[in-house]
Amino acid sequence: MKTKVIKVLGAALLALAMPLAAQAQAWPAKPVKIIVPFAAGGATDVVARLLAQKLSEGWGQPVVVENKAGAGGNIGADAVAKSPGDGYTMLMTSGSIVTANPHMYKTLTYDPAKDLVAVTNVATGPQVIVVHPGVPAKDLKEFIAYAKANPKKVNFGSAGIGTQTHLAAENFAFAAGIDITHVPYKGESAALTDLIGGQIQMATPNLAAAIGHIQSGKLKALAVTSKARNAQVPDVAAAAEALPGFENAGWFGLMVPAGTPADVIDRIQKDSAKVLLSAEFREKLAQQGMAPVANTPSDFAAAIREESGRWARVIKERNLTAQ
The missing domain is CATH 3.40.190.150 (Bordetella uptake gene, domain 1)
Structure with missing residues (x-):
């Protein structure tokens, strides 16, 4: 009798365990x-x-x-x-x-x-330092000179306070010794829309978000933030070419x-x-x-x-x- 009870209990426990095992194996269900x-x-x-x-x-x-x-x-x-x-x-x-x-x-x-x-x-x-085509700078050195001549007047957009696109710009501004004004958005695509429209002058979006606008000529790329140039935009300089040692990934x-x-x-x-x-x-x-x-x-x-x-x-x- 005792052996029979043990077998019944064992079978019951096995029956309960099988759905749980199946559930784990079936993820995602x-x-x-x-x-x-x-x-x-x-x-x-x-x-x-x-x-x-x-x-x-x-x-x-x-x-x-x-x-x-x-x-x-x-x-x-x-x-x-x-x-x-x-x-x-x-x-x-x-x-x-x-x-x-x-x-x-x-x-x-x-x-x-x-x-x-x-x-x-x-x-x-990397991120990429991009400006509105109307900004009078053909490369990063000219842009730095322009920003120094116009402190606080260059507005840059980001995906929001503390985001990668915000901190990349802060890193760049610190390295370049320029004083620029932050305008946060709810995403880098929104910042890029205003940059294309001329409401702001600069942004440091992730390259993935800006590459289409760069290739179409809607935005002017001054530099990528990697140590070396990026194969997708080989004509765009690395920021380190103007600011030795600079990198922001x-x-x-x-x-x-x-x-x-x-x-x-x-x-x-x-x-x-x-x-x-x-x-x-x-x-x-x-x-x-x-x-x-x-x-x-x-x-x-x-x-x-x-x-x-x-x-x-x-x-x-x-x-x-x-x-």
Whole structure:
């Protein structure tokens, strides 16, 4: 009798365990959402949509990109931080959100270090210093001279306070010794629209967001912020040619809410890396002036911590704060 009871209980436990195992193996069993914390059309959005399409094909589930812009990316990041930790909501972050914003903003409604978990750094690429075609400068040296002759009169746009596109311009202004005025937007695409329209004079968007406008002649590119020239815009100088040693790179990565199961994180990372390192995707990123990274969660987390420490020092030295 005792043996029979044990067998019945064992069968019951096995029956309960099987759906749970099947559920874990079946992830994703429903649509997945990638939140982009900026308006559509910027580099973060471009990268997210390229990756979402390929992940959707591999997973057999829709991977939907949702834009939640505002507060330098904090609104979208907060939405992900407060989502269930089940792998069905991910954040396509730009580097500044999790490395600079914690030091820029006096109060945050979430803690990037505790509420978000690194999955993989997706891609990296330079910013580009662009001006309205009417600005009287044919290269970076002439622009620096123009800005010095007109302190505070050059307005530059960004994707928001504390974003990569804001900090790239601050880094450039500091290195060049110029005094320019910041005009924040809810995304770099909005800043570029006003730059093309002549409402502002300069911006330092990610190259991926500006390359089409540069190639069409709507914007004048003065320099890329990488150490060397970029193959997609070979005629555009590197900023280091006018400012020796200057470099400012941007990056975009996937993060998930804290509590997401380790096996789901591992699945997302490995499937993303497979896409990112494929010849087809490398070419798509190259067309945007970017390169894939596809590192592990632990390596990505370590890189975030290291960069956060660097931004903490820079932000304190330059007194860059936000409400």
